[in-house]
Amino acid sequence: MSALVMHVEDNPANRMIVRDLLRYRGYRVVEVTDGGEAVLSAERERPDIILMDVQLPKISGFEAARRIKARDDLRHIPIVAVTSFALSGDDRKAIAAGCDAYVAKPYKPKELLRVIEELLPPGKINR
Numbered sequence: 792m793s794a795l796v797m798h799v800e801d802n803p804a805n806r807m808i809v810r811d812l813l814r815y816r817g818y819r820v821v822e823v824t825d826g827g828e829a830v831l832s833a834e835r836e837r838p839d840i841i842l843m844d845v846q847l848p849k850i851s852g853f854e855a856a857r858r859i860k861a862r863d864d865l866r867h868i869p870i871v872a873v874t875s876f877a878l879s880g881d882d883r884k885a886i887a888a889g890c891d892a893y894v895a896k897p898y899k900p901k902e903l904l905r906v907i908e909e910l911l912p913p914g915k916i917n918r
Contacts, residue, residue: 794915795819796907797838799829799855800873801847805896809842809873812900817917826850830858833865839915840907843890845874845881853888860889869910873903 796813800806801824813820823832825848833841841859845852852872860866872885875896882893892906908916 793817793819793917794839794911795821795836797821797823797829797832797836797841799823799826799841799847799852800844801825802844805844809903812903816904824848826852826855829855833859833868834862837865838868839912840910841868841870842873842903842907843870845872845885853884853890856885856888856890871906871910873898 796818798806798809798820800809806822810820810822821832821836821838823829827849829841829843843852843856847855852874856870859868859870869891870889871892871894872890873894873896874881885893891910894903894906
C-alpha cells in the first residue's frame with residue numbers, strides 16, 4: 792500500500808499544489824489546517840510522514856512537531872518543515888523542534904519529493 796502523507800497547511804492553494812503532486816505520484820494524502828489538529832490527526836491517522844507548515848493557526852508547526860515527537864507512539868513519524876518563513880536559522884529551529892528535514896518555499900516539486908522519499912521506508916516509496 793502506498794504511503795500516507797499528512798500535509799499540514801492553512802493555505803488552500805498550497806494544499807492543492809501538494810495534494811495534486813502527491814496524488815499524481817500515487818501517495819495517499821490527509822490534509823490538516825492547523826497545528827492542534829495536526830497532533831490529533833497524527834494520533835488518529837498514523838501517517839507515514841508529515842509535511843508541516845511552520846506558521847499555522849492555533850499552535851505553530853514547530854510546537855505541533857514538538858508535541859508529536861514527545862509521544863512514544865508517534866515520534867517515529869518523520870516530519871518535514873515546509874515553510875516560506877525561511878529566515879536564517881529556521882532550519883535549526885525546525886530540527887530543534889523535532890523535524891527531520893526542512894524545505895523552504897518556493898521549492899521545486901522534485902526537491903520536495905526527494906526529501907519525502909529519503910525519509911519514507913523503502914516499501915512505501917512510489918517512483
